[in-house]
Amino acid sequence: MIEIENLSKSFTLHNQGGALLPVMAGAALTVRHGECVGLVGQSGAGKSTLMRMVHGNYLAEGGRILVGDLDVTRATPRQIIHLRRQTLGYVSQFLRVVPRVPTLDVVAEPLLHLGQRPEQAQARAADLLARLNIPQRLWALSPSTFSGGEQQRVNIARGFAHDFPAMLLDEPTASLDAENRDVVLALIEEAKARGAAILGIFHDSAARARVCDRLVDVTAFTPG
Template identity: 55%
Template sequence: MVTDNPSVVAGAPLLSVVDVSKSFTIHLRGGVRLPVVANVTFDVCSGECLVLGGPSGIGKSSILRMIFGNYAVDTGRILVRDRNTGDVADLASGDPRLVLSLRRDHLGYVSQFLRALPRVSVLDVVAEPLLARGVERKLASNRAAAMLERLNLPSSLFNLPPATFSGGEKQRVNIARGFIIDHPILLLDEPTASLDEANRDVVIGMIREKLAAGTAILGIFHDIPVREAVATKIIDVAAFSTREAA
């Protein structure tokens, strides 16, 4: 992307994962160390949808959680580039303030499951990222409603907490919340797994719009039609999996 800052290199990746490894320590089993992935290395550029492929349990979701800062890394770097200034920050450094700043301004994330506070309405759940950026409440609520309407969630549900919603309804709320901000980088962990065909097609359209706007997307899609519709490149995580090598 061309900017006024000469330090910004055209075509430079917005996300670079460099030699990242991760293991878990099972304290209830005497501190047994369970390696998950090693030497994970790839780039994601503006307008690219890179898909993590491979069977369940191989470490795909763990990679996304490391990039979002939910899991600490054992070794390696996770470099997030500011597409306006060209500045690069290493999320893997573990600085909590840096992680929160990168989430606010650079990293969107749609997980497999909606985690919402009890008694908070759907409209407030979806609008919250906008409110955190200082958007006026009425505007934030209107944008949240428009996003939910696009995902075919009935307006009668907007003022209800999502705890009793169906799996597909919860996932549509999750998607609306993740897509409402124009983050430069978007992480998607099986976003369409609980959706019917009509809503799956809506999400495909939303992903394509993000790509056209220059968003760098890293995703997991076990839904083959979705993967074929949006992927620009697929990486087989088996190449990084220490479980496969065991």
């Protein structure tokens, strides 16, 4: 479902005379349906960079990234938008929302974009928020006022609202207490059981051991 071949990336340092900084070369991995692959490696090795290239936030320099039948490295902006709505979910570390939009609507929004009726989308959002222990009295408020842990749980609810065939998870259990950590890991296990291909970054070794089928050390892709 996710296939990366000979992927490379450099950053241009404009404040240093346009010098090129190679950060990745020859990256290759595959994530099959129903599998969770964890990215590991020291800080700065390129884990987040690789995830952002798969999501289409960073342009690759070379190689290809297949998500389903779409090569993200050559996709048009319209194709990337369609991919993110239908096929590729992404749970980042930080929640970015429009101020004053109620939490229930923030979580339901991905389903509304797919054409679900508002009552169906909000019912799914309510189920996830309740499961992730966000008090109902907060659902009508904007999550921009919430604590970091609450915002992360809203972000997770939004990311799991639609049954994406492929998912990217960037530290989904960071800053969570034990109860909510278990809920998130259960959501990941359920996504795997329905066949989702998951690529993730988990600094929590116990979480990695529970949900990851394989680990890939991105240090192997760092230019020498």
